[in-house]
Amino acid sequence: MDAELWEKCVSFHGHSCGGLMTGFKAAEYAAQLLGLKFSDDEETVCISENDACGVDAIQVVLGCTVGKGNLLFHLTGKQAYTFYERESGRGLRLLLRPRPDWVKKGESLEYMRCREPRELFEVMEPRIPLPEMARLFGNMRCAVCGEEAAGVFMSFENGQPVCRDCRRPYRRLDI
Numbered sequence: 781m782d783a784e785l786w787e788k789c790v791s792f793h794g795h796s797c798g799g800l801m802t803g804f805k806a807a808e809y810a811a812q813l814l815g816l817k818f819s820d821d822e823e824t825v826c827i828s829e830n831d832a833c834g835v836d837a838i839q840v841v842l843g844c845t846v847g848k849g850n851l852l853f854h855l856t857g858k859q860a861y862t863f864y865e866r867e868s869g870r871g872l873r874l875l876l877r878p879r880p881d882w883v884k885k886g887e888s889l890e891y892m893r894c895r896e897p898r899e900l901f902e903v904m905e906p907r908i909p910l911p912e913m914a915r916l917f918g919n920m921r922c923a924v925c926g927e928e929a930a931g932v933f934m935s936f937e938n939g940q941p942v943c944r945d946c947r948r949p950y951r952r953l954d955i
């Protein structure tokens with residue numbers, strides 16, 4: 781385990797915790813299995829199934845960030861992460877194994893720290909295909925509030941673009 785890199789994760793996240801260690805171990809394991817390096821652009825993609833502490837370590841270790849578009853979410857609330865190396869298309873899903881009963885509350889950080897990644901995670905085939913690279917969409921002006929937003933986020937009412945804040949819910953088809 782790279783202690784210096786761990787310290788970087790702690791300062792980015794704000795505190796040290798078991799959740800952060802989960803993401804750290806997942807990132808290191810994925811890097812090892814797929815031969816990943818820190819991603820300057822969109823070379824490495826992570827699809828996280830939770831929005832908990834561990835995601836912050838993945839951003840620091842692998843450079844998967846929301847802003848670059850190579851950190852995506854499929855929120856099932858599971859401690860699972862899918863990683864892809866875009867160039868080769870190789871990918872895997874890591875699922876955290878259940879914590880043994882003998883690990884007491886408050887001891888998860890220490891438990892996680894001492895384990896080899898293969899003891900912590902089940903490795904499986906990805907369930908979600910590799911997402912396409914981030915595309916640019918031109919802006920449109922909302923017919924209600926007048927603010928501009930990327931076209932892909934707009935709805936249309938009476939042929940006019942309407943932003944997510946202004947659109948009125950239309951639920952009669954949700955049956």
Ligand SMILES: [Zn+2]
Pocket residue numbers: 793795796797799800833
């Ligand atoms: Zn935390």
Ligand SMILES: [Zn+2]
Pocket residue numbers: 922923924925926927942943944945946
């Ligand atoms: Zn609007």
